[in-house]
Amino acid sequence: MELNELIEREKLAVELAKKASMLMKETSGSLKTIAQKESHADLVTETDRNVEKLLFDELRKHYPSDRFIGEEESSKSELTDEPTWIIDPVDGTTNFVHTFPFCCISIGFAVKKEPCIGVIYNPFLDHLYTAIKGQGAKLVKGDGGEPQELRVRSCNSLRESLVMTEYGGSRDEKKRDAILKALQVIQPNCHGVRSMGSAALNICSIASGYVDIYYEFGIHIWDICAAIVVLQEAKGYVCDTQGGPVDLCARRLIAASSENLAKELSSLLPVHLELERD
Numbered sequence: 001m002e003l004n005e006l007i008e009r010e011k012l013a014v015e016l017a018k019k020a021s022m023l024m025k026e027t028s029g030s031l032k033t034i035a036q037k038e039s040h041a042d043l044v045t046e047t048d049r050n051v052e053k054l055l056f057d058e059l060r061k062h063y064p065s066d067r068f069i070g071e072e073e074s075s076k077s078e079l080t081d082e083p084t085w086i087i088d089p090v091d092g093t094t095n096f097v098h099t100f101p102f103c104c105i106s107i108g109f110a111v112k113k114e115p116c117i118g119v120i121y122n123p124f125l126d127h128l129y130t131a132i133k134g135q136g137a138k139l140v141k142g143d144g145g146e147p148q149e150l151r152v153r154s155c156n157s158l159r160e161s162l163v164m165t166e167y168g169g170s171r172d173e174k175k176r177d178a179i180l181k182a183l184q185v186i187q188p189n190c191h192g193v194r195s196m197g198s199a200a201l202n203i204c205s206i207a208s209g210y211v212d213i214y215y216e217f218g219i220h221i222w223d224i225c226a227a228i229v230v231l232q233e234a235k236g237y238v239c240d241t242q243g244g245p246v247d248l249c250a251r252r253l254i255a256a257s258s259e260n261l262a263k264e265l266s267s268l269l270p271v272h273l274e275l276e277r278d
């Protein structure tokens with residue numbers, strides 16, 4: 001796909017993210033329906049669904065031949081080589097339900113299964129992350145703020161790193177045991193472990209240079225697609241938890257400021273959960 005076509009799509013995605021974010025701001029703290037999915041801790045609200053509908057409807061008007069994958073769709077489309085929008089309407093839904101301001105709209109776009117546009121907007125902190133493959137990654141803070149070029153910070157070893165991970169919304173015993181086993185190995189070997197509830201914003205925190213590495217078992221393609229572009233354009237690195245190439249549909253990944261750091265963490269992970277693919 002030509003660069004000008006990507007630039008045009010990214011511009012529309014930014015406009016729509018801002019428009020849809022009004023739905024989040026209007027309903028924050030006064031949600032009418034909070035439904036459960038996989039467990040009592042895996043939540044979805046009417047705002048998730050309304051944001052996704054607004055984004056899909058508007059994007060389809062401009063790009064009717066593009067494909068769409070969204071978290072709240074009842075029947076998920078398969079990822080193919082075709083140009084595909086991959087959207088999490090509210091990443092960090094639990095945070096949104098609790099009015100904890102670490103949640104975002106995440107709009108990714110992939111061609112031939114390669115993420116190439118990322119637009120991530122946290123309306124509560126007014127932070128807009130954007131990236132197009134090969135064109136760099138930017139953060140704009142506040143309306144009319146100056147765009148900041150994003151770059152990861154260097155980190156020599158896991159022992160000197162700040163690590164992000166998540167416990168997720170599943171309450172499946174096997175998954176919980178794997179997560180806690182991994183934590184028992186990682187926690188003693190780093191500066192600290194944080195869990196903020198949004199995969200997309202965790203990965204953007206690495207691109208912003210204040211977190212060094214993130215890993216998770218259980219994420220979905222819509223949680224990570226947009227943020228992978230932001231991180232790669234900020235000179236960061238992503239891979240599978242076993243160290244091979246990242247697989248968007250494998251439900252697991254390591255995102256880091258460098259390949260060395262990612263491989264060091266990968267070599268320490270005691271388990272590699274095989275989850276149902278997206």
Ligand code: LIP
Pocket residue numbers: 071088090091092093094166167168169170197198199200216219223
């Ligand atoms: C969330 C992810 C997070 C994961 C949560 C949840 P959602 O996405 O961003 O990494 O740990 O369980 O899946 O569901 O809020 O869009």
